[in-house]
Amino acid sequence: MLFDNHGRPLEYLRLAVTDRCNLRCHYCMPEHGLEWLSRSELLRYEEMLRLCRLLVELGIRKIRITGGEPFVRKDLMVFLRELSRLDGLQEIALTTNGVATGAFVPELKALGIRSVNLSLDTLDRERFFQITRRDEQPAVLNTLEQLLRSDFSVKINAVVMDGLNTDDLIPLAEMTRDLPVDVRFIEEMPFNGGDHTTTLRWNHRRILDTLQQQWPGLTALPSSPAATASEYLIPGHRGKVGIIAAWSRTFCGTCNRIRVTPQGMLKTCLYDNGVLNLRDLMREGLDDEALRERLLLAFHSRHKDGWAAENARQNDPVHESMATIGG
Numbered sequence: 001m002l003f004d005n006h007g008r009p010l011e012y013l014r015l016a017v018t019d020r021c022n023l024r025c026h027y028c029m030p031e032h033g034l035e036w037l038s039r040s041e042l043l044r045y046e047e048m049l050r051l052c053r054l055l056v057e058l059g060i061r062k063i064r065i066t067g068g069e070p071f072v073r074k075d076l077m078v079f080l081r082e083l084s085r086l087d088g089l090q091e092i093a094l095t096t097n098g099v100a101t102g103a104f105v106p107e108l109k110a111l112g113i114r115s116v117n118l119s120l121d122t123l124d125r126e127r128f129f130q131i132t133r134r135d136e137q138p139a140v141l142n143t144l145e146q147l148l149r150s151d152f153s154v155k156i157n158a159v160v161m162d163g164l165n166t167d168d169l170i171p172l173a174e175m176t177r178d179l180p181v182d183v184r185f186i187e188e189m190p191f192n193g194g195d196h197t198t199t200l201r202w203n204h205r206r207i208l209d210t211l212q213q214q215w216p217g218l219t220a221l222p223s224s225p226a227a228t229a230s231e232y233l234i235p236g237h238r239g240k241v242g243i244i245a246a247w248s249r250t251f252c253g254t255c256n257r258i259r260v261t262p263q264g265m266l267k268t269c270l271y272d273n274g275v276l277n278l279r280d281l282m283r284e285g286l287d288d289e290a291l292r293e294r295l296l297l298a299f300h301s302r303h304k305d306g307w308a309a310e311n312a313r314q315n316d317p318v319h320e321s322m323a324t325i326g327g
Contacts, residue, residue: 002059176239
């Protein structure tokens with residue numbers, strides 16, 4: 001097993017394959033979009049496979065493919081086929097907005113992928129357009145239907161945004177009555193590529209209070225040590241609801257995740273500004289053994305939590321887009 005300098009196991013890689021997206025969500029990027037990375041700035045698929053192989057050899061057991069939106073990158077399925085053949089890799093998961101995912105559901109299942117996180121912040125079509133600036137809700141709901149029909153484990157991720165979708169908490173949670181889904185409410189974070197206030201009116205406590213007012217019998221469930229979500233069961237419901245305190249950072253002490261951005265920057269915490277440029281090291285010709293040593297050094301110099309990582313940024317406050325970090 002692979003451990004960091006605080007004794008926490010590192011088992012989970014979140015790999016962002018692109019910064020591009022077919023939506024323009026408020027909490028992820030500015031309305032005008034971003035200055036997209038050029039192809040040469042992105043990690044090539046063969047570079048990603050090399051990194052994944054080395055990390056699996058070191059102890060990573062789960063890889064989640066993120067973006068941007070993964071399915072806007074050409075030949076993603078070719079990459080996933082190769083990734084699925086890695087010895088020692090126990091699980092591949094996906095995070096997607098669902099706009100272009102539906103057509104790939106059968107092949108994803110054939111590759112053994114069973115876990116998909118689907119971004120869906122509202123069930124109201126007009127509000128969906130207001131949040132994402134695109135009228136793509138029917139495509140997302142179609143993808144959800146296909147995933148459930150194919151027996152995928154589906155988590156619905158909803159970012160809670162003051163003044164935009166707080167009226168959607170109850171309707172989204174109500175989905176768990178008849179559907180075998182986990183609906184997870186996420187505190188909004190300052191990762192939208194522009195100005196962002198760090199005042200958070202809808203934190204994890206207020207979200208939980210809102211759910212408990214609707215369902216007084218809401219029951220807390222036990223969670224694994226490295227879980228990011230506090231999970232709850234509504235009596236009589238098939239699915240579960242969860243709350244992720246992404247800005248309050250209540251789960252940092254047991255984090256087992258690392259991230260690699262689309263341009264190959266290693267982040268050992270969501271809130272750091274990158275600790276190792278893996279793309280440049282590979283393109284400079286570093287061999288596998290030297291790359292392993294650099295990775296281990298980074299893992300053994302990890303910040304204690306997200307607050308420490310943010311403080312270490314000094315005059316570089318958190319402002320980047322989640323599309324360039326990896327969702």
